[in-house]
Amino acid sequence: MHERHFAFLDESSKKEIRRAVLKAVAIPGYQVPFASRELPIARGWGTGGLQITLSLVGKDDIIKVIDQGSDESVNAVSLRNLIQETTDVASTIHTTEATLIQTRHRVPEQPLKEGQILILQVPLPEPLRNVEPSEYKTKKLHAEADYSGAWLKLFEDIMCYGQAATGADHPVFVNDRYVMAPTPIPRFDNPKLDHNPALMLFGAGREKKIYAVPPYTKVVSLAFDDYPFQRERFVGKKCRLTGLENVYLDELIDEATGEVYYQTNDSSYLLEFLNRDEGAGTV
Amino acid sequence: MSEQQKPILILKDFNKTFGKGCAHCDGKPENRRQGYCPKCRTVYACQDISLSLYQGEIVGIVGESGSGKSTLMQALYFDSEATSGEYFLEAYHSGEENLFLSSSQQQKWVRNMLLGMVYQNPMMGLKMNFSAQSNIAEKMIAAGNRQVHSMVERGDTLLEQVHIPLIRRKDSPSHFSGGMQQRVQIAKALANEPPILLLDEVTTGLDLSVQADVLELIQKIQRERKNSILLVSHDLSVVRMLADRTIVMLNGRIIEEGLTDQVLEDPQHPYTQQLVYSLL
Numbered sequence: 001m002h003e004r005h006f007a008f009l010d011e012s013s014k015k016e017i018r019r020a021v022l023k024a025v026a027i028p029g030y031q032v033p034f035a036s037r038e039l040p041i042a043r044g045w046g047t048g049g050l051q052i053t054l055s056l057v058g059k060d061d062i063i064k065v066i067d068q069g070s071d072e073s074v075n076a077v078s079l080r081n082l083i084q085e086t087t088d089v090a091s092t093i094h095t096t097e098a099t100l101i102q103t104r105h106r107v108p109e110q111p112l113k114e115g116q117i118l119i120l121q122v123p124l125p126e127p128l129r130n131v132e133p134s135e136y137k138t139k140k141l142h143a144e145a146d147y148s149g150a151w152l153k154l155f156e157d158i159m160c161y162g163q164a165a166t167g168a169d170h171p172v173f174v175n176d177r178y179v180m181a182p183t184p185i186p187r188f189d190n191p192k193l194d195h196n197p198a199l200m201l202f203g204a205g206r207e208k209k210i211y212a213v214p215p216y217t218k219v220v221s222l223a224f225d226d227y228p229f230q231r232e233r234f235v236g237k238k239c240r241l242t243g244l245e246n247v248y249l250d251e252l253i254d255e256a257t258g259e260v261y262y263q264t265n266d267s268s269y270l271l272e273f274l275n276r277d278e279g280a281g282t283v
Numbered sequence: 284m285s286e287q288q289k290p291i292l293i294l295k296d297f298n299k300t301f302g303k304g305c306a307h308c309d310g311k312p313e314n315r316r317q318g319y320c321p322k323c324r325t326v327y328a329c330q331d332i333s334l335s336l337y338q339g340e341i342v343g344i345v346g347e348s349g350s351g352k353s354t355l356m357q358a359l360y361f362d363s364e365a366t367s368g369e370y371f372l373e374a375y376h377s378g379e380e381n382l383f384l385s386s387s388q389q390q391k392w393v394r395n396m397l398l399g400m401v402y403q404n405p406m407m408g409l410k411m412n413f414s415a416q417s418n419i420a421e422k423m424i425a426a427g428n429r430q431v432h433s434m435v436e437r438g439d440t441l442l443e444q445v446h447i448p449l450i451r452r453k454d455s456p457s458h459f460s461g462g463m464q465q466r467v468q469i470a471k472a473l474a475n476e477p478p479i480l481l482l483d484e485v486t487t488g489l490d491l492s493v494q495a496d497v498l499e500l501i502q503k504i505q506r507e508r509k510n511s512i513l514l515v516s517h518d519l520s521v522v523r524m525l526a527d528r529t530i531v532m533l534n535g536r537i538i539e540e541g542l543t544d545q546v547l548e549d550p551q552h553p554y555t556q557q558l559v560y561s562l563l
């Protein structure tokens with residue numbers, strides 16, 4: 001049995017991870033290697049993000065854990081339980097109340113504010129990997145700011161699909177220096193990274209990398225001059241429950257009628273909106 | 284070409300060794316056996332190679348595998364580091380900077396803008412699972428082009444020039460024949476209109492009729508653009524067809540050089556004589 005530490009990890013491990021986080025903050029978009037620890041969840045299930053969360057969480061923090069926009073998915077719940085069982089910190093589903101938000105594949109719809117930390121789980125941190133398999137070489141390419149490979153991949157997408165086909169994980173240029181994988185967030189969320197007041201941290205457990213976008217950092221999605229970056233567009237579609245249009249929508253199928261409908265992907269945002277409506281109605 | 288003209292490429296005392304050398308072989312070429320130290324197993328792949336290339340000239344380098352000719356090409360294209368030597372291009376700082384000592388970024392710039400390379404193995408020169416268009420665009424992207432339309436237009440023009448039907452421009456080279464793959468490599472090499480082309484055994488392994496097509500294409504391109512070409516081949520007949528001057532390499536050294544006709548008519552070194560007689 002593991003000795004019981006606050007937030008599971010021993011203090012020296014947390015210190016080391018925080019040191020990597022500080023370095024990442026100092027060099028926005030740069031992938032800092034760190035000694036990834038074993039956690040009682042399978043690697044690839046968010047251990048990178050979880051290690052950052054566990055290293056940063058303090059007794060007064062209020063945590064929120066989301067998985068693909070949902071606070072209540074099995075993954076989100078089990079990660080949240082692990083954090084709470086070892087820390088006793090409070091949790092919330094409300095983005096505005098949370099101090100630490102661990103997430104997979106989404107940036108919340110509710111705009112973040114100063115002092116908040118968003119921690120993203122990263123499966124594949126290297127934006128050049130699909131054009132360069134060697135880690136030694138990609139490190140060199142980053143050092144030399146040689147991003148031809150990332151541009152080539154975009155060009156190839158345009159050749160094959162007529163547009164940038166990066167459904168998610170569309171590469172971004174951070175602070176005019178490093179090209180970074182924003183993790184598989186939809187392109188819809190990319191613009192939220194730019195000049196965001198919150199600190200955004202990215203943790204890859206299996207690949208042992210941490211990187212960061214500090215508050216108010218310039219983040220630009222890669223795009224050719226004559227093929228401007230585009231978010232997913234939901235033209236003429238809106239959330240069936242809220243009528244919202246300017247949010248990321250899930251496409252669902254009504255099992256009874258077989259009809260396609262759309263629903264706000266961010267579950268807490270959806271709930272807050274519905275409750276706000278109810279509150280207004282009862283007055 | 285006139286003798287007063289300045290070469291556009293100069294290579295001086297180029298050496299490439301694999302291994303650290305030892306007291307037996309270091310600085311003592313007489314103790315090396317065919318470019319190899321039997322004591323410490325250091326390979327002297329290229330030894331004291333000096334050569335120059337003039338504007339619009341085709342120089343053929345002939346030798347068997349292991350003669351160091353491909354090692355030489357890789358160093359000239361910065362695929363591998365030189366052990367020692369000097370490398371000057373007239374188009375880069377008026378030929379006053381030794382490119383072997385330049386920064387990796389500068390070497391990349393030279394590679395993209397001043398040189399075009401065609402490898403024997405297309406997997407070295409192409410991304411086999413990216414479209415032909417993307418392979419050509421790679422050089423333009425590396426040169427800073429961020430306009431898709433202009434790159435596609437240029438890619439189309441080049442594909443036409445190397446006789447690849449435009450209907451196949453979105454196909455990846457993995458679906459192409461060997462001859463077509465070499466033609467895509469040639470189109471890619473030409474993408475930024477570099478003054479110098481490096482061709483490493485470009486027709487080796489192709490069927491004879493395909494070889495002839497590719498060689499003719501190279502000839503045509505060179506006549507239209509007046510590129511300078513360094514062409515490496517183990518096949519003297521390829522060199523005979525294309526090269527103005529011929530350099531013969533054996534065990535990492537240049538053993539003979541001269542105008543191609545001269546070398547063919549009156550070979551001096553026994554190895555060259557053997558090559559020439561086998562051609563007859």
Ligand SMILES: [Zn+2]
Pocket residue numbers: 304305306307308309320321322323324325
């Ligand atoms: Zn030796």
